[in-house]
Amino acid sequence: MLTLNNISKTYSDGTLALNDISLSLPAGMVGLLGPNGAGKSTLMRTLACLQTPDKGQITFNGINVLASAQSLRQQLGYLPQAFGVYPHMSCVALLHHIAALKNIPRPQAAIQIEELLTLTNLTRAAGKRVSTFSGGMRQRFGIAQALLGDPTLIIMDEPTAGLDPMERQRLHSMLITLSKNKLVLLSTHIVEDIENLCPHAAILMQGSIVDSGPMAHLIAPMADKTWQTSRRPSTGLLLGECYHFGSPEWRVYHACAPDKHARPVQATLQDRYFFELAQREKPPCLS
Numbered sequence: 494m495l496t497l498n499n500i501s502k503t504y505s506d507g508t509l510a511l512n513d514i515s516l517s518l519p520a521g522m523v524g525l526l527g528p529n530g531a532g533k534s535t536l537m538r539t540l541a542c543l544q545t546p547d548k549g550q551i552t553f554n555g556i557n558v559l560a561s562a563q564s565l566r567q568q569l570g571y572l573p574q575a576f577g578v579y580p581h582m583s584c585v586a587l588l589h590h591i592a593a594l595k596n597i598p599r600p601q602a603a604i605q606i607e608e609l610l611t612l613t614n615l616t617r618a619a620g621k622r623v624s625t626f627s628g629g630m631r632q633r634f635g636i637a638q639a640l641l642g643d644p645t646l647i648i649m650d651e652p653t654a655g656l657d658p659m660e661r662q663r664l665h666s667m668l669i670t671l672s673k674n675k676l677v678l679l680s681t682h683i684v685e686d687i688e689n690l691c692p693h694a695a696i697l698m699q700g701s702i703v704d705s706g707p708m709a710h711l712i713a714p715m716a717d718k719t720w721q722t723s724r725r726p727s728t729g730l731l732l733g734e735c736y737h738f739g740s741p742e743w744r745v746y747h748a749c750a751p752d753k754h755a756r757p758v759q760a761t762l763q764d765r766y767f768f769e770l771a772q773r774e775k776p777p778c779l780s
């Protein structure tokens with residue numbers, strides 16, 4: 494269990510990035526959903542002990558994270574949004590280098606690296622320089638390095654960014670396998686990834702937690718109030734515009750049918766997310 498109590502962070506230029514965040518996250522796959530600039534990366538870096546909050550407390554399985562960063566690092570695997578690599582090092586050499594930085598004895602590291610190369614489907618590319626890898630291979634390498642040392646807390650910041658559908662699917666099944674006995678925190682603004690992968694999620698907007706909990710809890714406020722209509726609605730809160738067989742359709746939040754063309758639909762996490770966004774800014778468009 495990862496618990497955050499009253500975490501706040503203001504950058505030196507006065508930007509309030511995290512505003513009194515309190516959260517309890519269970520083991521398994523947990524999604525952190527928020528638009529650009531919501532504070533996701535700031536929160537991820539704080540959890541990974543790469544920056545400190547101005548106030549608040551974090552505990553992970555009994556460890557006081559802010560007071561014992563080193564104890565947490567031994568249990569942590571972190572995939573940042575972007576990471577640099579030494580241009581001349583091969584995949585396997587770089588993994589050995591990172592294993593050494595994590596204080597993993599070489600014989601143990603060799604066994605783990607072989608297993609991780611298999612898991613991430615990089616065995617055949619082990620001798621290639623990571624700087625020549627495609628986007629998907631690089632992300633898989635990022636996962637392999639994060640998993641060195643068998644961490645119990647895995648933090649992934651936008652892991653599917655820039656991946657093609659095949660690579661994305663491969664990454665999804667890898668994450669599902671991993672999350673069996675660990676806490677995998679997945680930060681993204683791709684709602685579909687969280688809907689597909691996470692039984693539990695938190696929604697972050699403008700540095701504050703809007704809501705968190707099991708998926709059913711997050712969707713519950715939208716139940717029986719979400720409609721889809723083939724005419725642009727004039728009443729209700731517009732959640733977004735989508736296309737059905739090439740024709741435009743609108744998703745609307747309203748207590749009753751917004752017009753005679755509207756039909757009730759099963760609410761999704763995307764509806765809840767767009768509901769929250771629509772209350773804070775101009776309504777988004779679905780694509």
Ligand SMILES: Nc1ncnc2c1ncn2[C@@H]1O[C@H](COP(=O)(O)OP(=O)(O)OP(=O)(O)O)[C@@H](O)[C@H]1O
Pocket residue numbers: 504505506508509510527528529530531532533534535536682
């Ligand atoms: N080093 C910094 N100095 C000043 N402001 C910063 C810094 N890093 C982030 N911010 C600001 O803090 C806020 C939160 O940024 P953050 O990168 O955590 O959001 P995010 O949800 O990860 O966004 P994205 O999805 O675009 O990566 C933004 O307003 C951002 O401009």
